[in-house]
Amino acid sequence: MPAPSTRDVGRSIATIRHARRLTQADLAAAAFLSLSMIKAIERGARTPSDDALDSIAAALAVDPSHIVSGRTRTDSRVHAAIPSISAAIAAYDIPTDPPTTPLHQLHAAVDEAVNWRLGAQYAQIATHIAALLEQTLSTLHHASGAQRPQAARLLASTARTADAAAFKYGHHDLSARLVELMRWAALQSEDPLTEATAAYVRTETFFAARAHNAGLRALHSAIDTTPSPRDREAIAVLGSLHMRAAVIAGRAGDSDAADLHLDEARTLGDRIPEGEYRGTAFGPDSVRAHEVSVAVSLGGEHVSRALDVAREWTPPSDLPAERQSGFWIELARAQLWAGLADDSFESLKVARLIAPQHTREHPWARDTAATLRRLKRADAETLTSFAEWVGAV
Structure with a gap:
C-alpha cells in the first residue's frame, strides 16, 4: 500500500483531535509542540518527524499507527x-x-x-x-x-x-x-495468581505449535492448582483460564470440552464486573466475545453460534482495543463462512478502526481479506486496498 500523504496524516490527526474534543492549542500543549507546527501538520503543509508524531500520538492517547496506517x-x-x-x-x-x-x-x-x-x-x-x-x-x-x-x-x-x-x-x-x-x-x-496468569499466556506457545491437545492439558493442570475463586482477582484469573481452555479445546475439535469451559467462564464472569484483572480483561463482556472465538475455533458448522451472539451483542467501547478487534476479526471469519461477504468486510473495517496493528498482524484477518478479494474481484477498489494493507496480496 502506498505511504500515506502528508495531507492524509494531517487529516487523521485533526479527526482524532476533534473526537477527543481538543483544540489545536490543547494538542500543541499536550504534545509539547508549537501551535504553528500543529496547524501546519493538520493542513498538510508539514510532515511530522517520528519524534513529533510520537508526541502527538501520546497526547491523543493513540498508537502512532492510528495516524499513519501504512x-x-x-x-x-x-x-x-x-x-x-x-x-x-x-x-x-x-x-x-x-x-x-x-x-x-x-x-x-x-x-x-x-x-x-x-x-x-x-x-x-x-x-x-x-x-x-x-x-x-x-x-x-x-x-x-x-x-x-x-x-x-x-x-x-x-x-x-x-x-x-x-x-x-x-x-x-x-x-x-x-x-x-x-x-x-x-x-x-510467591503468588499463585501470577503463576496462573503465566499459564494463561503460555497457551500462545501451544497455539503457535498447533499443539492444541497438549495446551488443553496444561490449562487443566493450571485450573486445578489455581486458588479458589473467593475474591474478584481469583475469580477473574480462574475465569480467564476457562476462557482460554474453551478456545484451545475448540481448536482441538473437542466441542464438549469447549462448551464445558465456556459455561464455567460464563458462571464466573457473571460474578464480577467487566474489568482488567492481573493484566487480562475478564467479565461478562469478555466471555461474550469468547463465545464467538469458540464458535469460530470449532469450525464452519458452528457459524450460527457466532452470528447469534453478534445479533444480540457487540463489544462495548470500554473493552480493551485488542479484545474488541479480535471479536470483529473472528466475526468476519464466521460471516464469510455464512456467505455474508459484505458483512464480513464491514467487520474487518471495524476491527481496523479499533486496533489497526492488531488487525493487520492477525492471520485470520489476512486470510479472510484474501478470500473476500478472490470472491469479489470486480468489486470496489476499497477491498483491494484493504487486502494490500493487511498483507493478503
Missing part, C-alpha cells in the same frame, strides 16, 4: 526492536548492576506498558520494552525481603507485554523465551 512504520519499529529484546533477556538468570529506577516508579512504568498491550499499541511497546525488561530484571536480582515478590510480579508483567509484540509479529521463538521468563518470574512471586 505498512512500514510500526512494522519496522517492532522488527527492529526484536534483537534488543532478545539481548535484554539473554542472561536473565545472571545478576546485573543494581537498578537505577525506584520501585514505585517501576510500578508506574509497568502499568503504562500493560495499557499499551491492552490497547494494541505495539509501536510504544517496541520503543520502550527492552529497557523496561532490563530494569525489572535488575530490580528482581537485587531485591530482598517483601520487595522481592513485588519485583518478580513486575518482571512477569513486563515479559508478558514484550511477548505480545513478539507473538503478534511472528517471532515465535522469542515469544516462547519470554513466556518462559514470565513463568520463571512467577515462581518467585
Whole structure:
C-alpha cells in the first residue's frame, strides 16, 4: 500500500483531535509542540518527524499507527526492536548492576506498558520494552525481603507485554523465551495468581505449535492448582483460564470440552464486573466475545453460534482495543463462512478502526481479506486496498 500523504496524516490527526474534543492549542500543549507546527501538520503543509508524531500520538492517547496506517512504520519499529529484546533477556538468570529506577516508579512504568498491550499499541511497546525488561530484571536480582515478590510480579508483567509484540509479529521463538521468563518470574512471586496468569499466556506457545491437545492439558493442570475463586482477582484469573481452555479445546475439535469451559467462564464472569484483572480483561463482556472465538475455533458448522451472539451483542467501547478487534476479526471469519461477504468486510473495517496493528498482524484477518478479494474481484477498489494493507496480496 502506498505511504500515506502528508495531507492524509494531517487529516487523521485533526479527526482524532476533534473526537477527543481538543483544540489545536490543547494538542500543541499536550504534545509539547508549537501551535504553528500543529496547524501546519493538520493542513498538510508539514510532515511530522517520528519524534513529533510520537508526541502527538501520546497526547491523543493513540498508537502512532492510528495516524499513519501504512505498512512500514510500526512494522519496522517492532522488527527492529526484536534483537534488543532478545539481548535484554539473554542472561536473565545472571545478576546485573543494581537498578537505577525506584520501585514505585517501576510500578508506574509497568502499568503504562500493560495499557499499551491492552490497547494494541505495539509501536510504544517496541520503543520502550527492552529497557523496561532490563530494569525489572535488575530490580528482581537485587531485591530482598517483601520487595522481592513485588519485583518478580513486575518482571512477569513486563515479559508478558514484550511477548505480545513478539507473538503478534511472528517471532515465535522469542515469544516462547519470554513466556518462559514470565513463568520463571512467577515462581518467585510467591503468588499463585501470577503463576496462573503465566499459564494463561503460555497457551500462545501451544497455539503457535498447533499443539492444541497438549495446551488443553496444561490449562487443566493450571485450573486445578489455581486458588479458589473467593475474591474478584481469583475469580477473574480462574475465569480467564476457562476462557482460554474453551478456545484451545475448540481448536482441538473437542466441542464438549469447549462448551464445558465456556459455561464455567460464563458462571464466573457473571460474578464480577467487566474489568482488567492481573493484566487480562475478564467479565461478562469478555466471555461474550469468547463465545464467538469458540464458535469460530470449532469450525464452519458452528457459524450460527457466532452470528447469534453478534445479533444480540457487540463489544462495548470500554473493552480493551485488542479484545474488541479480535471479536470483529473472528466475526468476519464466521460471516464469510455464512456467505455474508459484505458483512464480513464491514467487520474487518471495524476491527481496523479499533486496533489497526492488531488487525493487520492477525492471520485470520489476512486470510479472510484474501478470500473476500478472490470472491469479489470486480468489486470496489476499497477491498483491494484493504487486502494490500493487511498483507493478503
